[in-house]
Amino acid sequence: MTFPDSPAPGVSYVMPVLNEEREIRAAVxxxxxxxxxxxFEVLLALGPSVDGTNEVVAAMSAADPRIRTLPNPVGSTPAGLNVAIRASVHPITVRVDAHSVLPRDYTRLAVDALRRSGADNVGGIMLAEGRTPFEKAVARAYGSRVGLGGTPHHVGGAEGPTETAYLGVFLRHRLLEVGLFDEGVKRGQDWELNRRLRATxxxxxxxxxxxxxxxxxxxxRTLARQFVATGLWRGELARRFPKANTxxxxxxxxxVVGVALGVLAGLVGxxxxLTGTAAAWALLGLVVPGLYVAFVVLAAVLVARGDGLRTRLWFLVVLPSIHFGWGLGFVAGFLDLTGNITAHTGR
Structure with a gap:
């Protein structure tokens, strides 16, 4: 884990890009x-976008030679990252996303943290910010323990070693040593790579x-697709690496299983x-989905209480969408119900 012998070593920003016309300019x-x-250099691995993304990127690249574009015909996130990392020339790799906007001091602070910690990878907090009431509800769920479980990169915490990191600022030679991102893992590839870094x-x-x-x-629709796909891959990874489950x-x-069984029992009850049989006791199964509904309502009252009415109403929909999308995906991925998982998750 040798740190470059330079007060300000060169950095390569690597970003996979696919259908990001709306966000790409601000990110770059x-x-x-x-x-x-x-x-520094900015390396954009361009997937087969069907919107105006590539035209926006071409204009930025023409105006600034430090912005380079590379083809990523596969279109997946890990494939794009690997294309960019292999083409990079600097010893520090900064993994960025087209949905992320870095504060001006991000790279300076990250390189300082790499140097003083002796780590292979440094990451921080993903601060979700929405612009519409729906996006604000999603952002509120992201940043709360009731939404994504309260991991440090969502809600903060003390500095120190961690299991995985959001985005990541890496020592490039360590990425090469562990074999870069696994292109067979379409979601959760950050966790899987960090697992290999720690294992070595x-x-x-x-x-x-x-x-x-x-x-x-x-x-x-896009939120539900995101979390079903994320859940599928989290379930797949849980099956591959059972000792890493928490x-x-x-x-x-x-x-998800509890609510489904509760609803089924309630129908039997x-x-x-209606028929006057002993099966009426099964109506007690409705207690489980009832408790979940109460949990969502209470979460909306407590977590989103400072937001506008439309955002609070969207929160009532967003929170179950995240939970059920991720949970159903996890079950399907863990039990391998989808067969060839890569065919069902795309990017």
């Missing part, structure tokens, strides 16, 4: 505008000094009540 401009004193004696480091603005998905990963699928 936040990289070019960093207050870091060392040399490296350290993954969390610091709350790094705060990255993240733009949530703009619609319920209670946090198991709560959403347990909730309803039939029993």
């Amino acid at each position: 401009e936040s990289l070019v505008d960093q207050d870091y004193e060392g040399p 004696g490296g350290t993954v480091w969390f610091t709350p000094d790094l705060v990255v603005t993240y733009r949530p998905r703009p619609s319920l 209670l946090r990963y198991l709560v959403p699928p347990a909730m 309803l039939v029993g009540a």
